Amino acid sequence: MTITAVAPPTHTRPAGLARGFLTGGVTGVSLTAFISGCVVGKAPLIIIGLVLPAVYGLVLHLCTLPRRSREKAVAPRTALAMVESLEAVGSDTSDVPVRFELTVAPDDAPAYRVEIRQGINLVELPDYRPRGIVVVEYPPDRPWECRIVKRPTPAWEERAAGAYLDSAPGPVMKDDPPTGRAGGFLTLLGLLLGVGAVLLLFRADLFGPDASSTAPKPSASTSSTTTVTSATGTVTLGPGRSMLDHGELRRAVESLTQDGETRQALTVVVQDRLLTVVFSPTGVRTSGFDPRSLPFDRVAALVEEARSTLGVDSPRSWQLTADGVTGSLALRVVVTGDGGTGSLEADGQGTVLRRNGS
Structure with a gap:
């Protein structure tokens, strides 16, 4: 049997463009609200960041339910x-x-x-x-x-x-037609508008003076600088020192938690000479972890394994992120070099779970 072929039919999905714009807006609002709420310790922003994506997903599911039912009823x-x-x-x-x-x-x-x-x-x-x-x-x-x-x-x-x-x-x-440049532009536009809306509506909380924050406390050491506020803590090492040096990361974390109270952390970010800890907001019940529970003895080995096994040519920089927002501690090491970027994921004990090469 010979079939003479002609040009195929085309299809457009204007609804997909609108859905991309809304998705970008919801993503921008939820991420900005959650991160800003964690930084300044505002519970309403954290709640918005967590609830809005769930509400949007439910509404989208209900709105598309009749169409999906009609599609399933049509015999292929x-x-x-x-x-x-x-x-x-x-x-x-x-x-x-x-x-x-x-x-x-x-x-x-x-x-x-x-x-x-x-x-x-x-x-x-x-x-x-x-x-x-x-x-x-x-x-x-x-x-x-x-x-x-x-x-x-x-x-x-x-x-x-x-x-x-x-x-x-x-x-x-x-089978999954791309939205093209117009769809990508609308999604980006929605994302930027969502970010701008949160920053505009909550500008007083985000950019005003924070009475609960304490003044930065420089450490007595001349080779490192420690800064602690109500929401974050940072330690910057001087030249010639690295967080991968023996005991350096443990000392840096302890310098941020030496005030006697156990402060839970949402995220810990470690770079070669910089440690950043985002603390759980005071008075808000959120998932977190004790930053002193990090597997300090495994950090240097994880970074070295990421540098040598992910296929990144000439690795220049690395970053380890410890995240406890989901309830269980997860580690992620990202290495960047001339050959691209690779990542390595591990559990709270430092056991490697998966690798993603460049």
Whole structure:
């Protein structure tokens, strides 16, 4: 069977642009509110940052529920397709994510090209090859959302065995059509407007004088500077010293917690000569951790492992972030160099969980 291909249908999603703008706005508001609330110790800002994304997700789910119900009620169409090309894009599980470019030839419509991603079992991967004929299904109103039928009916299997298809010309449709420059611009615009809205509405709390904060306390040592406020604490080492030196990080953390009270931390950020601790707001019940519980003896080894095993050429800088907002302590080491950026994640004991190369 030979199919004469014509230009494929096009599709636009104005609703996707609006959703991208709203998502950017909600992201900007929630992140700015949460971070600002933690820094200045304002519970309303922290609550806004935590509640707003959940409310937005619920509203979005309810608004799209009728459309998704209608889409599920429409019976999919079946057609033959020719594999133009395929490429495995991952191998985390037995089902390998594969990017297919197909020429789809419906019985009652012109042929078109589409790019999809679908998980294929590693054992079945050799069954798919360029110029091979497969059976696909797709919603009638969304032909770009086609999926390869792994076990077609005998009738369609017989048709596929004896079919021959011509390649359809581009452009190639995708099962998750990109929003393009307009969508990216609207998302960025929403993000910036969200950030600006929080800074404008709460400017008095964020930029006004903080009566609860204490004056910075420089340490007596001439080789390091310690600054402590009600929300944060920092230690800056002098030239020739590093947080990776033996016992240096432990002494720096203890210098921020030597006032006798156990101050919980939301985040601890360690760089070569700089330590920053974001403390939990006073009087607010939030998840956190004791910064003195960090696995100090494992920090230098984690940084060295990140430098040598993540494939980053000529690593220049590193940063370790300890986060306890979710309730359990998690460590993340990011290394930056000429070859890009790589990261390493570990648990609260310093045991490596995963690596992400550049």
